[in-house]
Structures are given as C-alpha cells and as structure tokens.
Amino acid sequence: MDSISVNIFGDKYKISGSAEQEQILKYAHYLDTKLNDLSEKSSIESKFKLSILCSLNIIEELFNEKTKTQEIEKTLKKISGSLDTILEEEQTTNLNLL
Numbered sequence: 001m002d003s004i005s006v007n008i009f010g011d012k013y014k015i016s017g018s019a020e021q022e023q024i025l026k027y028a029h030y031l032d033t034k035l036n037d038l039s040e041k042s043s044i045e046s047k048f049k050l051s052i053l054c055s056l057n058i059i060e061e062l063f064n065e066k067t068k069t070q071e072i073e074k075t076l077k078k079i080s081g082s083l084d085t086i087l088e089e090e091q092t093t094n095l096n097l098l
Contacts, residue, residue, distance in 0.1 A: 009035040009047065034058060 003016035006028035015024055035054050044050050 006032075008032045009039075009050075031058075 002021070003014045004021045004024055005012055005014050006025060007013075008028050008031055013028075015028070017024060019027070031054070034057065035050060038054050038057065039050055042050065042053070044053065
C-alpha cells in the first residue's frame with residue numbers, strides 16, 4: 001500500500017489507504033475545496049473549528065444523499081412489486097385464454 005502526498009487547506013499530508021491514489025486525490029481535493037469555500041464565507045480563523053464545521057457540512061451532505069437513496073430504493077421496490085403483479089396477472093390471463 002503506497003502512500004500519497006496531498007495538500008489540504010495549506011497543509012501537506014501523507015495518506016495511505018485501500019482506495020486508489022486517484023480516489024484519495026479526489027477526496028483530498030474535495031475536502032480542500034470545501035474548507036476553502038467555508039473559510040471564505042466564515043469569520044472563523046481556527047483551522048480546527050473550520051475543520052469541525054466542514055465535517056458537519058459534509059456529514060449533512062452524506063445524510064441527505066442517504067435519504068435520497070432510501071427514497072429511490074423504496075420507489076424501485078414499489079415499481080418492482082407492481083411489475084411483478086402485472087406479470088402474474090398477464091400470465092394468469094394467458095393461461096385462461098388457452
């Protein structure tokens with residue numbers, strides 16, 4: 001497992017993990033962008049406090065996406081159930097015609 005150097009919010013970090021290096025770079029860039037955006041919009045100067053606030057914002061995004069995913073899964077289950085019912089009714093109708 002190779003490590004990769006990334007810059008996040010002006011600090012350099014050496015990171016290693018199971019993710020591909022391209023993914024780690026993507027994650028680091030995302031976090032760096034979020035921190036910089038938040039820093040520009042906020043009067044908070046502490047990197048620690050900005051990091052905590054940024055983490056909370058990212059967690060909110062994650063939970064919103066999870067909620068959307070759950071709603072999509074529920075809709076797909078309903079559609080799948082409806083399709084199963086339609087197919088069963090069609091098979092019954094076809095058998096009755098024979």
